[in-house]
């Protein structure tokens with residue numbers, strides 16, 4: 280029971296029940312759809328960008344608690360950040376949910392650290408990461424320059 | 429093999445000694461994360477009894493040789509064992525003769541074989557192939573590919589809210605352009621058992637051949653292809669308590685004789701020159717290359733095992749379990765069953781209010797309970813019921829009432845987490 284609570288943290292359950300930034304976004308600059316065929320999770324992410332900064336982001340779709348909460352917390356996490364910063368967060372988030380040796384309390388990730396428990400459930404990594412992959416697809420498909428490495 | 433069920437003479441002839449059955453399946457004794465495994469994903473694949481495992485290891489340890497080629501004894505024996513397995517599968521499905529059984533890799537390959545041989549030969553531009561909403565992707569995509577290639581039309585018989593085939597709709601779709609009806613015997617996501625005999629009667633009244641996908645049905649009930657009257661019937665070994673990588677296609681001889689071959693290569697020929705090749709006779713015409721010899725022999729052992737237990741005993745046991753599980757699951761607050769056909773077997777697909785199937789799967793797994801969550805390779809069924817996915821418990825001869833209780837207890841835990 281205790282380790283399940285590591286996965287299904289109260290914050291995650293809360294964001295699943297009442298997702299933030301959920302719904303359509305008028306006049307979005309970037310948009311992409313994500314699909315996890317294995318479990319049927321579907322997400323659509325829309326972003327407004329001004330001068331390389333995410334000024335608004337919203338998502339729609341359905342899926343498991345992990346994928347819904349991840350999308351919800353991601354939208355909170357990237358609002359106000361530059362696309363370059365968002366990309367860096369993606370990399371850190373990816374490490375958080377896949378790498379057993381990564382710190383489970385990366386200061387840069389803030390609230391997103393609630394997903395650290397996912398690393399113990401490899402079958403669920405795809406759920407946690409779907410929103411981020413979708414975001415990246417939205418950015419990569421556009422002509423917004425994100426890759427500065 | 430000794431019968432695990434009680435003998436037919438005993439008054440309780442239909443009872444099955446589930447404890448003894450379980451002892452025959454070594455994997456069922458294992459634990460998952462320290463908890464006893466509760467294996468309820470039988471519709472995906474069944475576990476293997478010891479006689480099947482023994483047959484496989486004995487074959488490789490003592491009997492291995494290629495078949496249909498050597499004059500030496502070892503090869504002769506392997507050929508006999510392989511052809512003996514064909515005869516067992518033929519008897520299992522009550523085919524008229526062993527030559528009507530073609531060994532394949534699985535059900536999927538059986539369906540593709542029919543699509544690529546019978547289908548490419550018989551289906552032309554403007555023709556129809558008829559399937560149903562409840563088909564597994566393996567009984568959709570091969571026909572879609574064929575129809576696309578030929579400019580033919582794929583027609584889909586709808587299902588009711590209970591998950592039953594709308595047989596009148598099927599009847600109204602059949603016509604002179606219908607070249608094949610391909611329908612599942614028992615749905616893997618709904619549990620529905622279709623009236624396949626009636627389907628065949630309707631189709632045959634207009635000279636339309638019928639393929640039945642027996643992937644699920646064949647391990648829950650006695651199948652008699654001659655009584656059904658179908659032209660083709662496919663099964664898959666790994667759901668028959670047998671090895672993976674082996675399946676069988678039943679085809680009426682008159683079709684098999686007339687159909688072009690599937691793949692070219694060794695074993696499917698009787699003579700080859702660069703100018704001309706004559707094909708081997710049925711069924712070898714459809715079995716190019718070295719087949720899965722061990723798998724076929726293992727499948728033979730699996731059907732022996734099933735028949736040793738007996739379908740009467742299996743069906744009776746599984747019916748009780750299904751009834752018990754149906755009542756127990758309906759007692760879980762917010763649980764809705766998907767698939768409530770009057771005639772169904774061994775499958776409980778469900779959704780839980782406010783909880784995605786995937787979360788259910790993860791949580792019950794921590795208690796050792798293995799169920800399937802997702803679309804079960806039947807996305808059109810999910811669309812039909814307006815759900816992204818379901819959780820599915822599927823039963824086999826070795827499942828117990830205690831395991832159902834364990835499933836229900838873990839679902840209660842899911843409710844505890846999600847409120």
Ligand SMILES: Cc1ncc(COP(=O)(O)O)c(C=O)c1O
Nearest residue numbers: 534535536564566616643644664
């Ligand atoms: C109804 C049905 N048809 C076809 C298949 C395909 O079986 P296989 O993957 O063994 O070819 C399955 C199994 O998943 C099934 O349940």
